Amino acid sequence: GAVVSQHPSWVICKSGTSVKIECRSLDFQATTMFWYRQFPKQSLMLMATSNEGSKATYEQGVEKDKFLINHASLTLSTLTVTSAHPEDSSFYICSASPPGGGYEQYFGPGTRLTVT
Amino acid sequence: AQSVAQPEDQVNVAEGNPLTVKCTYSVSGNPYLFWYVQYPNRGLQFLLKYITGDNLVKGSYGFEAEFNKSQTSFHLKKPSALVSDSALYFCAVRAPGSARQLTFGSGTQLTVLP
Numbered sequence: 001g002a003v004v005s006q007h008p009s010w011v012i013c014k015s016g017t018s019v020k021i022e023c024r025s026l027d028f029q030a031t032t033m034f035w036y037r038q039f040p041k042q043s044l045m046l047m048a049t050s051n052e053g054s055k056a057t058y059e060q061g062v063e064k065d066k067f068l069i070n071h072a073s074l075t076l077s078t079l080t081v082t083s084a085h086p087e088d089s090s091f092y093i094c095s096a097s098p099p100g101g102g103y104e105q106y107f108g109p110g111t112r113l114t115v116t
Numbered sequence: 117a118q119s120v121a122q123p124e125d126q127v128n129v130a131e132g133n134p135l136t137v138k139c140t141y142s143v144s145g146n147p148y149l150f151w152y153v154q155y156p157n158r159g160l161q162f163l164l165k166y167i168t169g170d171n172l173v174k175g176s177y178g179f180e181a182e183f184n185k186s187q188t189s190f191h192l193k194k195p196s197a198l199v200s201d202s203a204l205y206f207c208a209v210r211a212p213g214s215a216r217q218l219t220f221g222s223g224t225q226l227t228v229l230p
Contacts, residue, residue, distance in 0.1 A: 006159075034217055043206065043222045044160075093159050103148050103167055103210065105218060107159035 002028050002098045006108035013084055013115055021079045021111045023050075023094030029074035030096035034105065035067075038091040050077040050094075084115040118143040120209050122221035129197050130229050137192040137224045139207030148210040149190040150218065151181055153203045160206065166190060177201070197228045 003026040013019050023033055031052045036044040048069050049057040056069035066088075068080040081088055091112050095105040119142045129135045141147055148167050152160040164175025171183045181192045190207060204225050208218040 004159075041204075041223075041225075043220045046217050049217060091157075095160075104150055104162050104165050106162065107152070109159040110157065112157065 002096075002106040004094065004096055004106045004108040006092075006094055006111050008111060009109060010112040011114070013113070015085055015115055016083055018080055018082045019084055019113060021081075021092055021094075021113075023077045023079070023096075023108050025075045025096045025098075025106075028096075028098040030077075031074060031099070033071060033077040033094055033096045035069065035077075035079050036093045036095065038093060038110075040091075044093060047079075052077075081113065084113070086115045089113055089115045118147075118209050118211050118219045120207050120219055120221035122205075122207055122224045124224050125222070126225045126227070128227045128229060131199055132196050135194050135197040135201070135226065135228070137205050137207075137226060139190045139192065139221060140188050141190060141207070141209045142188065143209050143211045145212055148212060149181075149183060150208040150210075151175065151179070151190075151192050152206045152208060154206065154223075155203050163192070163205075199228045199230050202226055202228045 005024045007022045033050040035047045038044050047062045050069045050071040052071045058064045071077040091110050093110040095107045097105050121140045150165045151163040154160050163179050164173050166173050166183045174180045179194050204223050206223050207221040210218050
């Protein structure tokens with residue numbers, strides 16, 4: 001089946017610094033990837049849709065200048081949390097759908113971000 | 117706008133007993149419906165989907181779900197629960213013709229007791 005990876009799996013950073021999270025589709029090309037945020041024991045909240053070669057589409061309430069998304073190739077999307085604060089601590093998950101139908105999305109293993 | 121409701125935050129069932137995790141949805145048109153499972157500190161794993169065709173769909177690990185259009189439901193079921201089935205389960209919906217992002221329910225924590 002389709003495989004999506006994320007790196008790093010966990011990261012601790014100091015308040016005010018920036019952190020980059022990578023999402024890769026390992027065995028398929030993805031023109032679109034999705035970034036979600038999940039708080040403990042809660043559902044996934046869509047943050048943005050990452051489009052290869054163009055600007056990301058952000059959901060209402062998500063600060064585009066704080067959560068920078070770059071989809072530079074058909075297998076890689078990155079999420080950069082800029083000037084991180086403790087309230088940005090969360091579990092970030094990406095997903096992608098293989099082309100050609102199927103409709104389901106495949107999710108990365110997630111990245112646990114802790115801002116101290 | 118589309119939405120998904122999972123009315124139970126927690127479901128407990130004894131090992132070997134049948135399990136049901138409930139899901140209802142609201143969407144314009146015929147829905148695409150999905151079930152995912154999440155283990156602690158992990159991403160979501162795809163279990164099964166309903167796109168069209170037979171209302172009863174079978175998926176991974178012995179799970180199945182029944183699409184009921186009149187009740188707008190898509191309950192997840194398994195005839196005999198295993199302790200290893202204990203996890204967080206999410207129902208999701210996507211409206212046909214929409215962008216590919218999914219709308220998720222709030223999740224149901226399934227605990228299978230030995």
